[in-house]
Amino acid sequence: MFPWLSPTAPRPDAVDRRAQVAAAELASRAGLLYRLGFSAQDATARLIARTRWEYDQPCHGAFQRPAALSDEAIARIVADTYARKPA
Numbered sequence: 001m002f003p004w005l006s007p008t009a010p011r012p013d014a015v016d017r018r019a020q021v022a023a024a025e026l027a028s029r030a031g032l033l034y035r036l037g038f039s040a041q042d043a044t045a046r047l048i049a050r051t052r053w054e055y056d057q058p059c060h061g062a063f064q065r066p067a068a069l070s071d072e073a074i075a076r077i078v079a080d081t082y083a084r085k086p087a
Contacts, residue, residue, distance in 0.1 A: 019068040031086035
């Protein structure tokens, strides 16, 4: 059998790593919304809606919304990003 056809076991920290990547992406999007002139409240609402759309589908497993991406966590990410005033 070819070695590339054998599946690799999932990493034990895969869920945490996906949440970290998603949080970094949200911070990047918050910076973009800041530069476009959105208020922090509007940016928070948009990013929460996007996260709900992406994760809150009727499915299970890896596609469930991580606890690290709760509405409160997103609001905190936006507040931190806006406090830095990204250029």
